Amino acid sequence: MVRYVRADRGTRVSMRQAVRVRWGWVRLARMAGLTVTDKTPGLLAQITAQKDGPAPAPRVLTPKIKVKPDRFGVIVRARTLPRVGLEEYQKAARFLADAWRCTRVSVLPDGPGRVVIRGVRSDPLTTPTEHRPTGRPPEDVARWELGVDEYAAPVCVSLANVPGVTVAGTPGAGKTSAVNKFVCDLAPSAAVQIVGFDGKVSRASEGDYADLVKRMFAFCGDDLDEANALFKRLVALRRRRSSVIRDVLGVKNMWHVGPSPEWPFTVVLVDEAHTFFREYKGSDAETKRLAALTVENARLVEDLVKKGRSVGILTILISQKTTGDAIPTFVRDVCPVGLSFAQKTVEAAVAALGDDIRNWPDASPVTLQDPAYVGVAVMAMQGRPGFTRTILLPALQRAVSRPRTPFYGAFTQTFT
Template sequence: MEAVTGYESYALPIATALVGLWLLVTVGRYVRADKGTRVSMRQAVRVRWGWVRLARMAGLTVTDKTPSLLAQITAQKDSPPPTPRVLTPKIKVRPDQFGVIVRARTLPQVGLEEYQKSARFLADAWRCTRVSVLPDGPGRVVIRGVRSDPLTTPTRHRPTGRPPADLTRWELGVDEYAAKVCVSLANVPGVTVAGVPGAGKTSGVNKFVCDFAPSAAVQFAGADGKVSQASEGDYADLVKRMFAFCGDDLDEANALFKRLVELRRRRSATIRDVLGVKNMWHVGPSPEWPLTVLIIDEAHTYFREYKGSDPTTKRLAALTAENARLVEDLVKKGRSVGILVILISQKTTGDAIPTFIRDVCPIGLSFAQKTAEAAVAALGEDIRNWPDASPVTLQDPAYVGVAVMAMQGRPGYTRIRTPYVSDADAARVAEDTSHLTADPDLRLDALLHSTSGTATPAPSLTK
């Protein structure tokens, strides 16, 4: 006891020092934070201090009539029964630029459904634009409250120039609750991107190229139907990172598509012998067997149906029909050998992108659209059942860069704010990574030579 008493004189200074250190760290974080995060930090304090009262008013508490163990031990024989306890879920609050993230415990009769029913009350009390409640593991929920709308807050992405840690992960942006949205590219043969001019399609694709360009295990080819040569248009800065590129010339596009179908056939014929698997995604892309991405912008240019009886029109009609057949081959058969096709068009209706190509692309993005028919073509008939998420509602200039897509594991459709990538950043990344550009055909030749000493000839494209 004397030893304990001897330490009492140190207790107050130690406690004071710890409190001072905590205040110093908190003030430092507050000073370094941006303006939005500072507001959220003050909001987080209000959420913590007012939680017990708010939980009782919102019906998120439960009354426990069973006395605690201590009350049972200390209770006298003739004493009145103890007052029932009101249990309040414990919470942890974390602020960020857009609002607060609250992780809460569940209680008997206060589960996920009760939290979701109270979401609108929580939004009003916390002064949030919207609040979502999702499960966070057994006995836990995560409550996301956004004070400012992430969809109308423009964001900018500056590429790091470093190879991505996971080549199957495509980071699109943030949803309406400022949560990161990512999709898996593994076993994905095709992606469609739709939207009116100036809605953000090209910037979204630029981010994709800039993020994956630093990896030698990814190679790009491009076809831009709104330019005549590589020095024009939106991809002029990225051409250095592409092993092949063509403009609106149908003959050049046809030659590019044939070249990639030939690569697909060679890969299909040799994948077991070279990689030891039937599906490239079982081992992942590599510099020797790179993920080959074909970007087709203004895709309707290459698939348009020409009608007429004169020789020129007939020739163009034959070219576009063959282009559709070749791209169909890549989308339907290129998945397992590591070929991904990204098709971009203002409208992905059947006259722009043939349905036998569009409907086998598992990922569909739609930026702003003017008509419900265009939204249905891009996202499917079910978008009619979710009018609040329709891309038709994104025509306001504040929504430039916002896309809609169906996410696996989520009901309905998700609205995503894609970040803007400047032309200067795109040019910088393409210049810095241009030395990584390589023809996948030549890489395959080298790989076959190293494994068997001979290169397998390409199957003929003509029957």
């Protein structure tokens, strides 16, 4: 009763729903085909049965369950039985959703002989959310906590040994908010250093990174000459790190010992990446000069993506479309992690997530064009088949608008 009184409105509804699930489970399991008939009498029935009497009636076994409510619905952990395993539970998921009055139900393995059934009453993808940074250094700087999936389960991505990430989506779909949250969470750690490129502004104060630029050791806008010079500095950093990593860390791969203030995890953010890679066509001298700069930019970023993983450099490329004309394929296809917000065409979704997205039409980012799905991205989860739809929690940027001294602790060490 105390938990019920202290809970929010959504959790109270889920608590009442959990009571109905427990009380109606035996009957529902029989109707859904999740029971098994055991014709072998138990030990007590064998002892009490008369020698010449009728045989004991067969027993109907029902899986045991444990139900836990939360603000979105219920989490049911159930046992399996002979001939009632994971596949049978998955086939019965739609019947369970109707009986429990849930929007959707998923069934996943929960260890040997167990399954976890997740039923959500309200859609987490359309529920307004926010993320308030704690201001404390994260325990694992290589862990990107994106948000929650369509079953309200936490979604995170490991960035250790990841050379690059691509983020795609239509304007206003949530790309920059997702990156801002990422920066806000990592900002308190001196073991992380950040450099920013924003191809849609001339100065940092004009764009979405105005509150975050103080945390970056370098930043440039859409000026191709300035961007080219900064890319060259980053490549020089990569080469310097590669040449001294054995002497400084004693290993060939930085991730074997992890980031530190002396050897920080360097994150390169390239927003509106197509600005720095676009193909200029023309015969005049200025056009030829700009074309040469973009070609060299692509070559420099290729160096960072293909050779920066082991020395702790991560490149995040953000663009509306990650097709070959926006991000060169020899750079895009090397990035193992890809996120896509809403897209208008299947071709754009394939460019962002790979050709396998055609086999998962329900998870395609083309279905996210409704305004209710702003902030929802599709990605291939590490170690899980298929694709997952995730709502990325927007960060409150004012939490880092006034950086403290520890934020600047290793700025000068990055290029030494």
